[in-house]
Every structure is written in C-alpha cells, then in structure tokens.
Amino acid sequence: MxxxxxxxxxxxxxxxxxxxxxxxxxxxxxxxxxxxxxxxxxxxxxxxxxxxxxxxxxxxxxxxxxxxxxxxxxxxxxxxxxLPGMEVVGLVCVAVAVLTWGFLRVRDLAERMRSPEQAGLPGAGSRALLVIAHPDDEAMFFAPTVLGLARLEQRVFLLCFSTGNYYNQGEIRRKELLQSCDVLGIPPPNVTIIDNSEFPDDPGVQWDTERVANTLLQHININDINLVVTFDAEGVSGHSNHIALYKAVRALHSEGKLPKGCSVLTLQSVNVLRKYLYFLDLPWSLLSPQDVLFMLTSQEVARAKKAMSCHHSQLLWFRRLYIIFSRYMRINSLQFL
Structure with missing residues (x-):
C-alpha cells in the first residue's frame, strides 16, 4: 500500500x-x-x-x-x-452591464419619442420646416425625420432652394419632388421650391450665406415656424449646397434672428461605413449621444422607399443600392443648435 x-x-x-x-x-x-x-x-x-x-x-x-x-x-x-473561473465571471458581468445600459438607453429614447416635449421638440400641432437644397434630399436623407414628425402630429413644411437643374432636368425634378412629398404626407401647399439663379444646383458654386439666410428667415416668419430641420456642417454627403444651408441657419441662430421659440435641428453626418451599412449602424446609433433619434418601422421604411422611387430621373444603379443599404432611409439622428 x-x-x-x-x-x-x-x-x-x-x-x-x-x-x-x-x-x-x-x-x-x-x-x-x-x-x-x-x-x-x-x-x-x-x-x-x-x-x-x-x-x-x-x-x-x-x-x-x-x-x-x-x-x-x-x-x-x-x-x-x-481553475480560472474568475475571468469568465468577469466577462459575464461586463456583458450584462453593457446589455443593461443598452436596454435603458433604448427605453429612454423610446420614451422621449413618445413625448416630444421630453425630446426638446415642440408639441403636437407645431409647425416644422424642412430645408433642403435639391429635390430628392427629402426622401434620400430626411424621410425618417418627416415621418417621425408626422407621427408626433406636427405639421411639416418644406423649402427646397433649387429645382435640381444641374443636368437640365429642373422641371422633371420639380414634379418628382411634389410626388415624393405627397407620399411622405407633405401637402403641395406646404411645399416651396425656389428657382433662382443665385442658388444653382452646382457643387462648385458657393451660395451666399447672407442671401440664403434672408430667404430662409422670410419663409420662417411667413409660416410661423417653430422648428427648422436641415443639414449639419458636413452636409451628410459633403455637397457644398447642403453645407450652405447649415451656414445660413447657423448664422440666424447665433445672431439671434430666429423668432422666439424657434428651434433648429441638424441631421448628423456619419462615416461611410455607418452610412451604407445600416444594420451595423443601428446599435451604434442607439448607444451614441444625440438629441433626437427617429427610427422607422417596416411599414414606414416601405413608405420612404416609395417616396424615393418617385425620383425616377435619379434612380441610377448606385442610388438603388443606396435605398437598400443606407441608414438614412431608416434612421435619422439629429442635434439641436
């Protein structure tokens, strides 16, 4: 033994x-x-x-x-x-903490979207103005915002600073814009399209900030607007006409020329990977800080795609791919000025 x-x-x-x-x-x-x-x-x-x-x-x-x-x-x-079980326990704790924080974040955003006042938005019945540079901007970039504001029972107006006549299709694109707005729930009387040589559809031309600002302010005052929505400093796609709108709104805001109680929301630009892979962008958008987040339901996504399909003259192969993959057809994250 x-x-x-x-x-x-x-x-x-x-x-x-x-x-x-x-x-x-x-x-x-x-x-x-x-x-x-x-x-x-x-x-x-x-x-x-x-x-x-x-x-x-x-x-x-x-x-x-x-x-x-x-x-x-x-x-x-x-x-x-x-046995090395503490490492596993630590990883589980971290995962639970991240998931809990994500759940609370999503719940908070959902509550804010139910109550526009909590999100800092004007209440039901308010008048929101979407300011774009070209026909198709409203569907290609802002469809979640337009449908989200309608969901909150806000009246939406649209001001387009050009007819999109870069390829001499201005009249065609004007009609396409009206059709798209109708799909998105913006009636024709609420749509204004500017056809002015001072604001050509041309990425190589810098629009005069003061002239854009004066035109915009006049439209805000006439329609008693409570909320202005437009591009941010990067213009989502980097187009100079988009950026010109931001500069004009920024100037009005910083100089205190906007009517009392009129807020400004700018659409957040994201990197190329997030822009074209919405399924990867979704968790990032949910967990990233922003003032307002609009996410579309499957029925609303179909409506946004239908609005974009109204722009027949613009539906080249790469835009068809954009409609399928872009986050801007489903998600809008916005910041207040």
Missing amino acids: LGRTEFGLTLPYTGAGTGFCHGYIKDETAQCGGVSFHVRPRVSPFSGHGALNRGTQFQRVQFSRRSPSPPPAFLTAQARCH
Whole structure:
C-alpha cells in the first residue's frame, strides 16, 4: 500500500501542452485539480521496491480520465489547482452591464419619442420646416425625420432652394419632388421650391450665406415656424449646397434672428461605413449621444422607399443600392443648435 505523498511535478496534459501541478499521490494515483492520474514509480536501487517519497522520479504519467474533462488551462504553482473561473465571471458581468445600459438607453429614447416635449421638440400641432437644397434630399436623407414628425402630429413644411437643374432636368425634378412629398404626407401647399439663379444646383458654386439666410428667415416668419430641420456642417454627403444651408441657419441662430421659440435641428453626418451599412449602424446609433433619434418601422421604411422611387430621373444603379443599404432611409439622428 502506497502512502499519501505531497508532490509537485510537470504533467504532460494531452492536447494542451504541459503544466505544473501541485497535489498528492495516494495508492499509485495522483490527484490534482479534480483530475486523477495513474503513476508508475521508477524502481530505484536505493529505495527498495519502488516506494514513493519526496523527490522520487516518475517513469510515466498517464491520464485516467476519471473526471468529466481535463483542467481548462495551465495550472501554475501559484494557482494551486485553482481553475480560472474568475475571468469568465468577469466577462459575464461586463456583458450584462453593457446589455443593461443598452436596454435603458433604448427605453429612454423610446420614451422621449413618445413625448416630444421630453425630446426638446415642440408639441403636437407645431409647425416644422424642412430645408433642403435639391429635390430628392427629402426622401434620400430626411424621410425618417418627416415621418417621425408626422407621427408626433406636427405639421411639416418644406423649402427646397433649387429645382435640381444641374443636368437640365429642373422641371422633371420639380414634379418628382411634389410626388415624393405627397407620399411622405407633405401637402403641395406646404411645399416651396425656389428657382433662382443665385442658388444653382452646382457643387462648385458657393451660395451666399447672407442671401440664403434672408430667404430662409422670410419663409420662417411667413409660416410661423417653430422648428427648422436641415443639414449639419458636413452636409451628410459633403455637397457644398447642403453645407450652405447649415451656414445660413447657423448664422440666424447665433445672431439671434430666429423668432422666439424657434428651434433648429441638424441631421448628423456619419462615416461611410455607418452610412451604407445600416444594420451595423443601428446599435451604434442607439448607444451614441444625440438629441433626437427617429427610427422607422417596416411599414414606414416601405413608405420612404416609395417616396424615393418617385425620383425616377435619379434612380441610377448606385442610388438603388443606396435605398437598400443606407441608414438614412431608416434612421435619422439629429442635434439641436
């Protein structure tokens, strides 16, 4: 009968390299970390018939596989057969914390969208003005905002600063814009399209900020507008005409020329990856800080696509891909000035 002997040795774990194990030997069985090993002592002429003592050399160590599975990681002398479960527990805690924070964030956004006052938006019955540079901007970029404002029972007006006549299609695009607005719920009397040589559809022409601002302010005052929505400083696509609208609104806001109680929302520009892969952008949009977030239901997405399809003259192959993949057909994140 072999007695119990404390030991420390390097064991060749099958399929996992080797690791140092500290345990004990009793009756030719090594116990370490819940795993049993059969050991064969090397007979020494100085120790009789193979007694196991401290320092005894082992001829071979084999798995008996008596436990359900081998140790999950290398065992160290410091670990003293302690299994590395704390790392798993830590990862689980982090995952739970992130998911909880995400859930609370989404719930908070949902509550804010139910109550426009909580989101900082004017209440039901207010008058919102969407300011765009070209026909198709309303559907290509702002459809979630237009439909979201309608959901909040706000009256939406639209001011377009050009007919989109860059390729001499101005009259065609004017009609397409009216059709698109009708799909989005903006009646023709609420749509104003400017046809002025001072505001050509041309990315190479810089619109005069003061003239744009004066035209916009006149329209705001005539229609008693409570909320102005337009592009941000990057213009979503970087188009100079989009950016000119932002500069004009910014100037009115900073100079205090807007009517009392009139707020300004700008559409957030995002990087190319987020712009064209909405399914990757969705969690980022939900968790990123913004003042207002509009997300469309599946029925509203179909409506936005229908509005964009009204712009037949613009439906080139890459715009068809845009309709399928772009986040702006489904999500609008906006910031107040």
